[in-house]
Structures are given as structure tokens and as C-alpha cells.
Amino acid sequence: MVLITGMSGSGKSVALHALEDAGYYCVDNLPPELLLAFVALEKTEVPRKVAIAMDVRSATALPQVPQQLKQMRAQGVVVQSIFLDASTDTLVRRFSETRRLHPLSRRDTSDQQRALVDAINEERELLGELRENAHVIDSSMIRSSQLQAYVKALISSPATQLTLVFESFAFKRGVPVDADYVFDVRMLPNPHYEAGLRQLTGKDAAVAAYLQGHAEVDDMFNHIEQFISHWLPVLLRNHRSYVTVAIGCTGGQHRSVYLVERLAQAFSAHWNTLKRHRELDAAPLPAPESAQKRS
Numbered sequence: 001m002v003l004i005t006g007m008s009g010s011g012k013s014v015a016l017h018a019l020e021d022a023g024y025y026c027v028d029n030l031p032p033e034l035l036l037a038f039v040a041l042e043k044t045e046v047p048r049k050v051a052i053a054m055d056v057r058s059a060t061a062l063p064q065v066p067q068q069l070k071q072m073r074a075q076g077v078v079v080q081s082i083f084l085d086a087s088t089d090t091l092v093r094r095f096s097e098t099r100r101l102h103p104l105s106r107r108d109t110s111d112q113q114r115a116l117v118d119a120i121n122e123e124r125e126l127l128g129e130l131r132e133n134a135h136v137i138d139s140s141m142i143r144s145s146q147l148q149a150y151v152k153a154l155i156s157s158p159a160t161q162l163t164l165v166f167e168s169f170a171f172k173r174g175v176p177v178d179a180d181y182v183f184d185v186r187m188l189p190n191p192h193y194e195a196g197l198r199q200l201t202g203k204d205a206a207v208a209a210y211l212q213g214h215a216e217v218d219d220m221f222n223h224i225e226q227f228i229s230h231w232l233p234v235l236l237r238n239h240r241s242y243v244t245v246a247i248g249c250t251g252g253q254h255r256s257v258y259l260v261e262r263l264a265q266a267f268s269a270h271w272n273t274l275k276r277h278r279e280l281d282a283a284p285l286p287a288p289e290s291a292q293k294r295s
Helices: 012-021 032-043 056-074 088-098 112-126 128-132 144-155 205-212 215-237 255-267 289-294
Strands: 002-006 025-028 050-053 080-085 135-138 163-170 181-184 242-249 272-277
Touching: 002 012, 002 056, 002 128, 012 025, 012 050, 012 080, 012 144, 032 050, 032 056, 056 112, 056 128, 080 128, 080 144, 088 112, 112 128, 135 144, 135 242, 144 272, 163 255, 181 215, 205 215, 205 255, 215 242, 215 255, 242 255, 255 272
Parallel strands: 002 050, 002 080, 025 050, 080 135, 163 242, 163 272, 181 242
Antiparallel strands: none
16 A cells, blocks of 8 residues: 655645556545545455555544554555655745645635745644655655656555665755755766766766766765665664655756766665656746746
8 A cells, every 4th residue: 555645735646646557546535534444445355556645634633644554564554655745935836826725724814825834834744743754755846747757666666675765956956855864065076167068967977987087076975875874774673664865966967966876876786776866857947927927
């Protein structure tokens, strides 16, 4: 079973569609009070993969869910929990564009913008425990198609083992909200200032060769690898299912991408490993309001 939870406007419907495409029987907005009964009913049927989405519309019953998941796991149900998140600015923009009302928004106020931000903050508090015990995907800057790809890659990893996710990003667009550990590599030599490398990425051999020619890049790789290698067994003993390691540089195109590729390769021999490149996968930034009006 895959449980999809997350912030309103973060893409839960997109994730559920991806699971439906992958052959899961999907149930949207199942009340938590019915979760155990639903699972018991499924056990009487032909075994199948099930995906369930829950959100803050069931706020009063959500505190039951963590204990219910423990119960199901004790009964032999393999459960993967995915939490979709996004920055507050992104969620405000999405609600403004669609003109939908947030489930927790107050209608009796003249300042709808303030009411929306308050509702998002309240939702974060209500969903805090579910987020803490799930794999978090930051959907702030990625296309719907990329979010679907992330979800499909995640469910293809064995749910009973720890999955290690390496993610590159640009500091200029903010730190990913799904990161467990963040490493800043902006002090390393920057291929952006080499004319022949500027349009390439950290996946390209020419950029890799340039970075490998600098001892401090190897030092950074070794220090990150040693840190993660030391703490992963401890995290595993602490029953962690997912660990996301974010590597950030200025533009998220060269140095962070190169290190994510190299780290993912190094750890893939012994751990379930996924890699993401936020800026390379990112949706275009929205046009300024003035430009939208002109068009």
C-alpha cells in the first residue's frame, strides 16, 4: 500500500494519477476512520497494489493515522508513505491562479491573502507528524510530469529497505523543503566561468573532467561520502525508510549536479539510491504579473 498525504495544492492528485498508471487501485480522500476497515476488506480479495490519498479535510481524524500504519505493518502490510510538500509562496500562487479556496481558509475575512497564508501554516502543523514519518517530495519547482516520474521511481524501490535520495539544487531558488541533509558546494571552482562549459551540465564529460582536475572537489566528495556512510547505519537502526541529501551550488547546473551523479553512483552498490536534479527538472518560473497582463 502507498499512502499519499501532503499540503493542499502540492500535487497529490498528480501523484495518485501516476500510481493509477502504474497499476495501483487508487482511493482519494479516504477518511482515516475507514483505513483499517478498508485494509481488512482488501485482505479478503485477490491481492493487489493499493494507493490511498488523505488530506487535511480529514483533520480531526489524522492523528490516528501514524498508529494505524504501525498496526498495518505489524500485520504484514507493506506500506510506503509519501508526503508532497511545496513552499508557502508556491502554494499561495497556485491557489491564486486556480481561485480555489484552501480547505482551512476562513471565508469571513476581507484579507484573503493573509487568510490563505494562515491556513497553509495551520495545515503544516496538522500534518507535521505524517510528514515526519514519510518520504517528502518537494513539488515547488518541478513539472507535473517530473513529479509523476519521481513517484514512479520511488515506488519501484523496495519499501522494506532504506532509500537514499541525492538531489541537486540552486541556492538562488531556495533550499529544497524535502532535504534531510544539505551540503553547500558554492566554494568549489565554477565551470560557469569557462566559456566552453557554461551551457553544459554536471552530467557532461567535459564538466566532470574540469571538476576532477581540482583537488578540492575530490575533498568535498570524500567528506560528504564519509559523513553519509558513517550515519546511514544509525539512521537505518532508527527505522528510517528514506534519507534525502541535497547538494547545492549557485545555479544548480554544474557542481551540485556532478556531485549528485558521483555520489549516487558510489552508494548504489550497497543502498537503494535515487537521484534528482531540481533545476534541470524544473518548470519555468512564472512570468511577472506585468508581463502576464501585457500578453
